[in-house]
Amino acid sequence: MLYRWLVTGAWLLLMLMALPAQASSQASPEQGDVRLAIDVSGSMKDNDPDNLRASGIRLLVDLLPDSSRAGLWTFGQHVANPLGMGTVNDQWRQRALDVLPRMTRYEQFTDLESALDMATQGVAGDRKTHLIVLTDGMVDVPAINDKPARDRASRERIIRTLAPDLAERNVVIHTIALSRNADTDLMRTISQETGGLASVAEDSRALLRSFLDVLNQVAPRQQLPLENGRFQVDDQVREFTALIFHEQNDGPVTLISPDGERLSIDAPGVAGRWRHDDRYELITVPEPAVGEWRIEGPVGAGSRILIDSSLQLRSATIPATLYAHIDQPLDVWLEGRNEQGSASSAPTVDATLRDADGDITSTRLQPESDGHYRGRLEQIDRVGNAELALRARGDGFSRLLTHSVNVVPVIDAVLAGDQSHIAMTAAWPRLTRDNTRIEATLLGETLDVAPAGEGRWQVTLPDTLPEESVSVALTATVALDNRILEIPLPPVALNSDAATSLSGARLDRDAISGERMIDQQSDDQDQPWSLQRLWGLAQDNWPAARAQAIQWLKDPRAWWVAAALLLLYVLLAFRRRRLRHRRPPQRRDPSV
Incomplete structure (x- = not known):
């Protein structure tokens, strides 16, 4: 009986010691995780020769709020996790800086599908997870046979299956596309699907700003x-x-x-x-x-x-994606103004949307009886990355709150490879086949446009097209909220070497069939589980595992857990010895 009580007590001690340790390692449900997936394919060496992505990661590490949880993955031909998920503090920041030199260990290929899958392992959806993806290329999976088809299949799985699944699991994907060779349409699609920001850095100099734009979505300040x-x-x-x-x-x-x-x-x-x-x-x-x-x-x-x-400028949720020619309502207020004591004059609040070329539109928000300032952003007529700046001015104070956004057309269009038709899909959810009519003209001639489903249309092109490069002009007429909207859409260019999107970006996805690096041996790369590969994985993950073990051993509860385990082991050994002595001696027959 005494033995049973001792064993039960040891197990209870072990469970009580383990539960607080587990709870303390997790962030609160309100605090979202931040995960970085960084492309280390060979082309990054050319598109980011100064390794500015290391400066961008360092900036994120410096500005991430304490007590949040973050981790880092790299992907090329393989996916590695050199910095496991951990609570952001001074020790975690130092470990993050220690892995930055590994950003220059370049690999072949760009297996984005595996990166998205492995970087989100263990995400349950009970709290928001921000996944920041930096890449300079297109989906480029390791394959020997039928590689273009495998690349297209992987890209399709990302759009049709993986991105919707991650959205349901409360994962927000923010993408940074570096260089014009990146598949910006894919980056924008998965960001819009999950409610994230799609940022484009055409060169490495713009990379730091893109990191900051994404961070502004993850942890606004x-x-x-x-x-x-x-x-x-x-x-x-x-x-x-x-x-x-x-x-x-x-x-x-x-x-x-x-x-x-x-x-x-x-x-x-x-x-x-x-x-x-x-x-x-x-x-x-x-x-x-x-x-x-x-x-x-x-x-x-x-x-x-x-x-x-203590005096802060707040706003209602502003989506990461805005739509060209669609008004954006704004609701802004000040918190802590009573403490500031500037009731003698009402503050003014202005909203300005600007991109790299300057202001797109601006408006002054009107004060209302509930203390909020409301208005609408109108005349949003340019697409691309932009910043929405909300500014409050009062007696002796000024506050600024910025939101990084991506302005996109209300309708996406893709030219068929044989140039027989243009497939059009509503990007703005409020557009349907019932309230939207599409007009298309080519050299002054009206083209046939037919609905192809809910929120989809198809423009039929003539059998004979001009030999020179020409464009199809597109316009959407929308009946919505007792108004008639005439929305001009970006034209679609014909007679290009590759299919052209509505935004004018060329989608020559088969141009890069695979990144080949002359400084790596193909024999090793063709064997993903070779001894060299296993050793590389061990080197990549050893620092994070060692740091986590050291941090765990510093916790006094770890020693209580070890003591409970030792007590349990001694009791089990004592019981085995008693049972051995209680057994009657077995009779042995004489052997010849």
């Missing part, structure tokens, strides 16, 4: 307006972090406080942290002095002042 290297700090700002972009060889950056103190990386003064990178400075100042601060030195596009403040 309050800001102070930065104009001509100056920003105004009010008495409710508890801390600010200045993110200053610059070129690699630009001069030093100096931060000047309202009382004239000059802060630099060599003499940070009141700055609690100063992170220097070849492309940016990240300066954190706790309890900053009230007044005007100045930045002396290079201040590149995208620089911003992030703050921690």
